[in-house]
Amino acid sequence: MSDEQEMLEFNPQQPMQEIDVEPEQETLVVAEEPLTAKQKSGRGRWLILGVGLLIAAILAESVLQIYQAWQSHWWLGALWLAAIVILVVVSGYWVIRECVLLYRLKHRRQLKRHDECTSDYAQALVKQLQRTDLLREWQRIDEDYWQPQERAERLQQDIMQNVDRDAQRVINKSASETAVLVAVSGNSLLDAVIMLWRNQRMISKVAALYGVELGYFSRIRLWRMILTNIAYAGVSELLTDAGSQLLSAELAAKLSMRAGQGLGAGLLTARLGYAARQLCRPLPVPKERRARLTDVQTSLLGALKNALPQVWRARSNADNSGK
Amino acid sequence: MKSTVTSTANSIKQQAHDALHRGLDRHVRLAVTGLRRAGKTAFITGLIEQLLHANEGAALGFFDVVREGRLVASQLTPSPQWQIPRFKYEQAIEALCGQPSRWPESTNSLSQIRLTLRYQPTGHWYSRWLSYRDLTLDIVDYPGEWLLDLPLLSLDYEAWSQQQSTLLERPEREQHAQAWLQSIRSELASEHSADESIRRIAEQYQLFLAACRDQSQLCFLQPGRMLMPGELAGAPALHFFPWPQQFSCPEHWQRLLVKRYQHYQQQVIKPFYQSYFSHFNRQVILVDLLDALQAGEQAFADRQEALAALLESFSYGENHWLRRLFSARIERVALVATKADQVPPNQHHALAELLRQLLLDKRRQWQFDNVPHEVFSVASLAATSAGEVDGQQVVQGVDENGQTRRVAPSALPQSTPMAQQWQKGFQYLRFAPNFSRQQIPLPHQRLDKVLQYLVGDKLT
Ligand SMILES: Nc1nc2c(ncn2[C@@H]2O[C@H](COP(=O)(O)OP(=O)(O)O)[C@@H](O)[C@H]2O)c(=O)[nH]1
Ligand SMILES: [Mg+2]
Numbered sequence: 001m002s003d004e005q006e007m008l009e010f011n012p013q014q015p016m017q018e019i020d021v022e023p024e025q026e027t028l029v030v031a032e033e034p035l036t037a038k039q040k041s042g043r044g045r046w047l048i049l050g051v052g053l054l055i056a057a058i059l060a061e062s063v064l065q066i067y068q069a070w071q072s073h074w075w076l077g078a079l080w081l082a083a084i085v086i087l088v089v090v091s092g093y094w095v096i097r098e099c100v101l102l103y104r105l106k107h108r109r110q111l112k113r114h115d116e117c118t119s120d121y122a123q124a125l126v127k128q129l130q131r132t133d134l135l136r137e138w139q140r141i142d143e144d145y146w147q148p149q150e151r152a153e154r155l156q157q158d159i160m161q162n163v164d165r166d167a168q169r170v171i172n173k174s175a176s177e178t179a180v181l182v183a184v185s186g187n188s189l190l191d192a193v194i195m196l197w198r199n200q201r202m203i204s205k206v207a208a209l210y211g212v213e214l215g216y217f218s219r220i221r222l223w224r225m226i227l228t229n230i231a232y233a234g235v236s237e238l239l240t241d242a243g244s245q246l247l248s249a250e251l252a253a254k255l256s257m258r259a260g261q262g263l264g265a266g267l268l269t270a271r272l273g274y275a276a277r278q279l280c281r282p283l284p285v286p287k288e289r290r291a292r293l294t295d296v297q298t299s300l301l302g303a304l305k306n307a308l309p310q311v312w313r314a315r316s317n318a319d320n321s322g323k
Numbered sequence: 324m325k326s327t328v329t330s331t332a333n334s335i336k337q338q339a340h341d342a343l344h345r346g347l348d349r350h351v352r353l354a355v356t357g358l359r360r361a362g363k364t365a366f367i368t369g370l371i372e373q374l375l376h377a378n379e380g381a382a383l384g385f386f387d388v389v390r391e392g393r394l395v396a397s398q399l400t401p402s403p404q405w406q407i408p409r410f411k412y413e414q415a416i417e418a419l420c421g422q423p424s425r426w427p428e429s430t431n432s433l434s435q436i437r438l439t440l441r442y443q444p445t446g447h448w449y450s451r452w453l454s455y456r457d458l459t460l461d462i463v464d465y466p467g468e469w470l471l472d473l474p475l476l477s478l479d480y481e482a483w484s485q486q487q488s489t490l491l492e493r494p495e496r497e498q499h500a501q502a503w504l505q506s507i508r509s510e511l512a513s514e515h516s517a518d519e520s521i522r523r524i525a526e527q528y529q530l531f532l533a534a535c536r537d538q539s540q541l542c543f544l545q546p547g548r549m550l551m552p553g554e555l556a557g558a559p560a561l562h563f564f565p566w567p568q569q570f571s572c573p574e575h576w577q578r579l580l581v582k583r584y585q586h587y588q589q590q591v592i593k594p595f596y597q598s599y600f601s602h603f604n605r606q607v608i609l610v611d612l613l614d615a616l617q618a619g620e621q622a623f624a625d626r627q628e629a630l631a632a633l634l635e636s637f638s639y640g641e642n643h644w645l646r647r648l649f650s651a652r653i654e655r656v657a658l659v660a661t662k663a664d665q666v667p668p669n670q671h672h673a674l675a676e677l678l679r680q681l682l683l684d685k686r687r688q689w690q691f692d693n694v695p696h697e698v699f700s701v702a703s704l705a706a707t708s709a710g711e712v713d714g715q716q717v718v719q720g721v722d723e724n725g726q727t728r729r730v731a732p733s734a735l736p737q738s739t740p741m742a743q744q745w746q747k748g749f750q751y752l753r754f755a756p757n758f759s760r761q762q763i764p765l766p767h768q769r770l771d772k773v774l775q776y777l778v779g780d781k782l783t
Contacts, residue, residue, distance in 0.1 A: 141382065141384055143382060143768075144668060144708070144709045145663075145664075145668040145671065145702075145705070145709060145768045145769070146668070147668070147671060147672060150385075153385075154384050154385075157384075157390070158384060158390070
């Protein structure tokens with residue numbers, strides 16, 4: 001073994017040239033509560049104190065109650081005890097699960113710079129997707145001679161694109177369903193409920209595709225991140241999509257109002273979906289693959305036209321009769 | 324008046340026809356160029372190996388047509404030029420996978436091979452109606468020594484003699500030249516006929532060239548056929564040599580030497596390039612930087628010069644005299660640093676970077692002439708695996724004695740090394756192959772990227 005490990009003289013002549021990689025720029029704005037952090041110092045502490053006292057009170061109360069119950073009838077006491085144990089176990093499980101899921105969401109790995117993409121790191125990213133088939137595929141194709149950028153490229157094309165395709169399908173489907181439902185409903189309260197319900201489902205699905213499981217708090221956190229992301233990214237997206245905005249202004253004139261509402265709802269859904277995708281994806285979406293809302297709009301119009309020919313035509317009929 | 328109209332119409336028609344033809348051209352003639360032992364034979368073998376097994380587990384993630392599952396199959400097909408021997412691909416694989424595993428024999432003659440790639444087109448108006456298309460890929464293998472004859476085409480005998488005499492002043496050449504110079508002296512004094520004398524001196528010159536190659540590892544040695552005569556062994560066509568400027572040349576010798584030189588130019592070099600190189604449209608230039616660094620300062624400089632002379636003759640500018648010889652247009656040039664498997668993966672970038680540095684002037688020229696080119700570091704047949712010892716990247720493989728070795732080779736310099744770096748020297752272990760039939764398709768490093776660059780655009 002020792003002669004096997006015999007080394008040639010190693011003479012590092014000069015430090016190797018730094019590999020210059022452009023870090024993939026991504027307008028990824030993650031909501032790191034700068035506002036709430038301050039508030040927490042004041043109000044939050046009191047709130048925690050209050051809740052803590054409340055729990056303590058409830059515990060004391062229940063202990064007393066069980067004790068009393070035990071005094072009168074031992075079986076009544078046992079019943080209480082069993083009930084409370086079950087309650088504590090279930091809620092404990094829930095709390096732990098919530099904590100774990102939230103932790104996972106907060107600490108999930110995302111490749112920020114392509115030169116970080118070592119073999120181990122890439123494998124960790126693929127594992128995060130929780131897809132054994134993709135993991136096996138990745139282990140088959142990964143080559144140890146690849147440079148980090150090359151590996152990142154393969155990761156995008158051979159692994160992520162698989163998931164992307166599914167995510168795209170989910171987003172498209174939800175967007176057109178929402179668009180149709182909102183166009184049909186004609187009641188703003190109902191619209192809001194539909195939006196909330198459909199988007200909720202879509203985001204869970206998209207997150208699950210990228211291996212992010214959502215609990216209650218993690219869901220809220222993801223929602224908040226998504227909304228912040230949209231709010232920040234909104235301006236630049238508006239600019240790039242200016243063409244589509246013009247187009248839709250022209251279209252809006254022809255569309256019936258309800259179809260227009262449907263279209264808007266669909267676009268918003270799609271945008272939420274893309275934001276969710278961007279936040280859950282282990283690698284940033286490469287520029288050339290980023291979805292454009294213009295494409296979504298075209299497919300939404302198609303869906304609306306198919307599902308609701310009468311809504312589509314309602315306005316032009318009215319126009320004709322008006323003349 | 325009418326005739327000008329028809330001729331204009333005809334010319335437009337011709338142009339349209341040419342454009343269509345070029346657009347639909349499914350024929351890649353790949354010129355594999357490189358000095359001797361740069362890895363041409365290994366490269367061609369690796370390329371064929373990967374293409375033939377593209378759908379049977381070859382690792383070709385960067386080759387779009389394979390990744391997208393559009394390559395139906397590839398096949399070796401007979402070449403239409405029947406007088407040229409076929410490239411011995413099967414023998415090469417036999418040697419590589421044999422017991423013991425060996426590198427393919429070094430090349431001593433010309434051979435050619437043709438591959439047909441059948442693929443599904445995509446993204447064209449006709450894609451929908453065509454279930455497949457064929458792309459023909461022609462590759463020629465030849466001894467690297469011959470390539471250095473190409474620069475001779477632009478020099479007359481005088482100029483060549485002058486150039487060689489300057490080279491002769493260098494110590495690494497001078498030390499081998501004594502016997503040859505001595506033979507000139509004695510022949511000048513002797514009574515032999517001119518023909519006889521020149522033959523004798525040429526034989527000495529041949530020995531001189533061989534000594535330069537084998538002992539000092541020099542490459543810039545002309546004429547190349549003297550080192551690798553092929554069918555010309557012993558023929559009077561090779562009985563000439565550059566005249567050293569320190570002697571004065573008798574008139575009748577001079578006439579004979581010039582005649583032989585011109586004959587060599589016209590009857591040996593020109594036909595060779597006209598038949599095998601004039602129509603290529605893609606070129607790959609292979610450079611073995613590791614061997615050059617290991618060979619030391621003089622050999623490194625010599626190789627750099629040889630490469631420069633070589634590339635000078637492959638100038639593709641519009642008005643270059645070679646344009647008349649090379650009728651086709653070079654569309655792409657891949658610059659490849661070979662044998663990358665001899666250094667650990669974290670040095671691959673530095674290897675490509677060094678080649679980029681060394682070819683800086685040439686690349687500027689290409690940029691000016693609008694010839695697309697790209698630099699790669701490649702192992703056509705990867706004989707090592709990467710590992711890590713104490714946080715230091717190493718390569719592991721089998722050396723020429725069959726011993727398993729794990730080494731951390733010298734770090735690569737960023738550009739032409741300084742004197743101090745030469746003093747320390749560079750060491751890269753020459754690994755032997757260690758393949759078996761079970762490993763087919765044989766491993767490679769980054770050939771897929773080169774393939775994508777060289778033929779990817781024709782496979783859409
Ligand atoms: N490690 C390694 N060695 C190589 C590789 N390609 C060529 N070689 C070495 O280089 C030598 C010359 O290669 P060859 O292809 O015959 O060069 P040619 O004269 O240009 O045809 C071979 O005998 C091998 O020792 C490679 O990919 N990896
Ligand atoms: Mg060869």
